[in-house]
Amino acid sequence: MTSTDPTPDAHTPDPARTVRVLLVDDHAVVRQGLKLFLGLDPDIEVIGEAANGEEAVTQAQALHPDVVVMDLMMPVMDGITATRTLRRLLPDTEVIALTSTLEEHKVNGAIEAGAISYMLKDASSDTLADAIHAAARGEVRLHPEAARRLVRDFRGPDMRETLTPKETIVLQLIARGHSNRDIAAEQGVSEATVKTHVSRLLGKLGLDSRTQAALYALRHGLASLDDTAR
DSSP: OOOOSOOOOTTSOOTTTOEEEEEEOSOHHHHHHHHHHHTTSTTEEEEEEESSHHHHHHHHHHHOOSEEEEOSSOSSSOHHHHHHHHHHHOTTSEEEEEESOOOHHHHHHHHHHTOSEEEETTSOHHHHHHHHHHHHTTOOEEOHHHHHHHHHHOOOOOOGGGSOHHHHHHHHHHHTTOOHHHHHHHHTSOHHHHHHHHHHHHHHHTOOSHHHHHHHHHHTTSSOHHHHOO
16 A cells, blocks of 8 residues: 655654754854754754843743753853753753954853853854754863963873772763764663763762863873864
8 A cells, every 4th residue: 555644755854853942142143044054954852042141041041952052151140050050950952152352251261161162153063053953962162262261270090090990981982972872882781871970970079060171181191182172
């Protein structure tokens, strides 16, 4: 029997994979441009916009986006403060810092606040879309120069000897941009087990995020800059 169901469009978004994004920038033209570019990706849905950090926090609490693309220099509440607030209120929502500058205090401040990625506004739409998908999977993406500065300035405890061999492997894979699902598949364990390893190694090292874990690995020679700066 011939099916009468319509043939699926190859460009139809898959609801199970669609990443819900909140755009935050104080310039409307920038938000419009980002929305236009990201609209070309069928697996990204821009669900809201905000013009400052305060609006971002309010919108995020109402919409629960998967990823927030956050400008850092904004009135009312800056992006670093908003990132710190969002990571506390919505730990399952990842934040990508997207800015026009590589000023060291902003790079360090964004990562310390909990941003999973640091990108420049001159990045191509494909690069940004890739970073958004990566963030939704819990993967770290850093601008190459931002990664170099972060590794140079990063001051983490020298406690590598306290990690178990399995935790050390997980740390290396985090630095190489792997998600928990990827690590689970590669190591032949459950995703829940990987989450336990990640939680324990962060606690042992006194770190707050996967991005800080990646920087720790880079600082101690467990991974290379090419692993995160892509």
